[in-house]
Amino acid sequence: MAGVALAPGSGVVTRDELHRLLRRRAEALATPPAVIDRALARCARLGVRQTRSGRMAAPTPPPPTAVTAMVTAVESMAPEPAGSAGVTVASLAPAPAAPPTPGALESGRIIAGYRIEGLLGKGGMGAVYRATQLSMSRPVAFKVLAARLARDPTFVGRFKREARAAGRLHHPNLITVHDWGEADGLVFFSMELVEGRSLKDLLKEQGRLSPDAALRVIRPVLEALAYAHGKGVIHRDIKPDNIMVADGGAVKIADLGLSRIDETEGTGSTDTELFQTTAGSFMGTPHYMAPEQGRDAHAVDHRCDIYSVGATLYHLVCGRPPFGGSTPMEVMIAAQSQPLTWPEHAPPPALREAIARLMARESAKRPETATAALAELEKAAHAQQARHAPPRRFARLRRMLLAAIGLGLAAMMVLYALDFVAKQGRVRAWNETLATAEREADRKAFAEALQRLRLAREQIPSQEVATLASCDAAMAEISKAWDAWSLPQIERVERSVREAIRSDRFPEALEQLRKVPEAWRSPEGAGRLEGLESELMAAVARRAKGGTTGPLDEALRQRRERGSEAWAKARVEPAGNLTIDNGLAVFQASGSGTMPLPPPHGPLGMAGLRLAWRTPPGSGGSWSLGFGNDTRLVVRADAAVIEGPHGSKMLAAVRNGQVILGLGRRGRDLYIMAPGHDGRPTTLTLPDPGSEASLAWDLKGGELEIGLGKR
CATH class of the missing domain: 1.10.510.10 (Transferase(Phosphotransferase) domain 1)
Known part of the structure; x- marks a missing residue:
């Protein structure tokens, strides 16, 4: 430590002075000797020691204790040769370890639903990549634990706890964590990408x-x-x-x-x-x-x-x-x-x-x-x-100006104070609502938690973008937790109902569907149950040969009645272009109108809609159902699509002039089900579609029949 003086005129630190300095520093830091002993023993077990120059030397046996090692090191210091830089604090401290350099993931690789786009940076714990979350089509930061640490359960636990702790926090000035998991031998979590x-x-x-x-x-x-x-x-x-x-x-x-x-x-x-x-x-x-x-x-x-x-x-x-x-x-x-x-x-x-x-x-x-x-x-x-106020000049003029400014500032301060108080009140109310929703989700009352957050979201001003984003993130997190809890139980129902359908035990299948608790109907779970019900209705329509199917005949009769009642409430122009017959709605030519949606509870009466075209090929006709959230269900002669503010999404292709769609309602949300490419239904959720839907159609001289089963 050449040139470091302990007192005026003391010059270069001597061995005794350095010994006293280290003793005082050790006492100030109050580090237990046992901790140092363990660290030195760990180094000894690794068989590595470090020289003053920072180079790695040959293995050496472990020192007897931390204290004796320190004293021995000090007492064994000999005077440095002339021209030497002397003993410095840097020469006593270990050189920093080189950071890990894990191999970068290649662009385009897909891991657990995330497509890697490129490397953003590396750190001691691993690497962060720019990625795209395919299910949401949004860019994210994708953090991956270094491969050498992913094999250590302790580091994996730390990595997961980091994700969980960050995931608990929803604040506009904290980076939001979306998800975490393990796939392809990697441990990762995804978070908000900050540009x-x-x-x-x-x-x-x-x-x-x-x-x-x-x-x-x-x-x-x-x-x-x-x-x-x-x-x-x-x-x-x-x-x-x-x-x-x-x-x-x-x-x-x-x-x-x-x-x-x-x-x-x-x-x-x-x-x-x-x-x-x-x-x-x-x-x-x-x-x-x-x-x-x-x-x-x-x-x-x-x-x-x-x-x-x-x-x-x-x-x-x-x-x-x-x-x-x-x-x-x-x-x-x-x-x-x-x-x-x-x-x-x-x-x-x-x-x-x-x-x-x-x-x-x-x-x-x-x-x-x-x-x-x-x-x-x-x-x-x-x-x-x-x-930094300006110097005193033109006192009279300045007093007048200050008086005017003071009045203006006072008015502004009053407005600011009122706005601040209102904003603080909204922040407190939002934090209380979020905490209550989290407690409800913890006790598996997911539907109540989501409803609470939806109502709170309606009260948040549109300019408070960060709070709206926080609300959306909380709703997505609770929906995901609800799906994770309910889907294993829904899958057991699916297996049992499909077995009953294959064996033509239709009443048994219907009874199983009726017994499903409301608490299991998570966003994805409700869609899958509606898909099951559509499968059951289609099976009955295919296999009923004039005989009776017991409770299902009654269920179909009730559905047709509810369908007739629902269509009868529609208000269309021209009125003659919509006719209703035994639950079937027949649209002709062109027209427009409105029809009420069922209240936000229970399944939608029109679940399992069959749309059959009577339109000349290549005519380009269309029929649409519009909702209050700027979203429309559009059925054309070749496909059924959803159109919204951010683009369109294809639901199903029209084959042989027909397409079957399922509509269901859980809480305030509307679910639209369509046949998937793998035989499993595709489900789309429309949050809070409103209480009324708009109708519009132009069939180019043809007609469209909407109802259950065959006519």
Whole structure:
């Protein structure tokens, strides 16, 4: 450590002085000797030691203990030859390990429904790819655990816990996690793809930011941390690399890889950590890591994130990290022993004081919460604005101007306060609704949870895009959980009903369908049950030869009656172009109108519709049913399609002039079923289609018959 002085005039550190320095540092860090012993013993078991130059040397036997190893190393130091650089802290610290370099996945490869588009970056845990989620046709970031770690159950557990912890959080300034799983020997999770760049890249380009620009970035970071801390999640690795700025300006926190969940709610265990640490160890990035995190990452609380935000803000406004050093240990020692200094182009005094409070060495002296830290920074920003007020001139004119401005500001402040209070009320109400829906989903009341979220979504203003996205993500997550719980039970019903259909035991098949509990009718489960019912109706129509099928004859009669009642409520022009006969609706020529949809409960009476064309080939006729969400079911002479704001989707081809579609309703949603290419029905969900559908048809001189079974 050439040139490092312990006192004025002391010169180069001697062996005794270095011995005392290390002893004091060991006491300050309070690392138990047993922890060091275990680390040294682990190195010895690997048979590796490291020289001062950083090169790997031949295997050496393990040292007897950590303390004796330290003392022996100090006492055995001989004076360096003339011209030597001397003993430095860097020479005592191990060289950083090279990051893993897993082979990149090739573009175009499909893994568990995701198509790999290209590599975005690599890290210590693995690699992140740009991918497309094929089921949703949306771009995602696809994170894959490194192959060497995927074989380690401990790392796999950490990786999954990272995904689960992030998946619990729904906030506009946190990157949303969509899904996780294992496939093709890979462990992965998919998350929101942020088109933009990190603060690290921004600093490389600009060097530093103005105080105003830096605060515009840090405000949403603290808002997101306030939300995460309220959910019991501590990030523990806030730094410029993990803060993304989207192309549209939105700020998002990434990489919960070191997060800890320090509450029991929803975890089933106590003090569960994503990347579990041993007492006395540290995890994080030294330049932005709180001093207590360097001593023991296991014992930190949410105030370590507040320190990291302060260190990140320091870097943004000063152009460099708050403390330097050639090794992580040197950086941590500087953070714990040296005062915070400022460069020549330092930010204003008020902001410097706020950053210093966020970076207080003792966690008790920092703001208690992320919300309190944000208030500190806002106070500093207002003080800076006041400090740069223009000099006193033209007093009378300025007083008049100030009076006018004051009145305008007062009015604006009132409006702002009212808007702020209303927005905060909506945020609180949304958080309470989300928490209630999550509790309902936990006790398997999925339908009630989805209905609660749908009603809440109707109350969210359209300009609050982030809250709407959060609501949609929560609804998708609950729907997925409902499907995962119900489909194994639906599959057993499918096997039993299809066996009864093959054996012509139609009444038994109908009874099994009637006994299916409402709680099993998840979005996909309801579609599959409606498909089963359509299969049963088609089988009856094919095999009934004038005899009786018992309860099914009655069921068919009731369906025809309900069909007649439903079509009778339609209001069309011209009225003569729609005729109704024994449950069958016959459309002729062209026309338009409306018909009511059944209320949002129970199955739709027209389930299992058979559409038969009587239109000349190549005539180009069409018939459509429009819904209140800008979506239309269109049946042409060659195919049935769904048309919506974002394009169209083919449901089924018309063969021999006929196509059979199933319509069903569960809750507020409408389901449309069509024959799939593999014999299994394809199901499309239309959320909240409204209470009335519009009719329109132009059959080009032909006619279209809609009903059940054969005429």
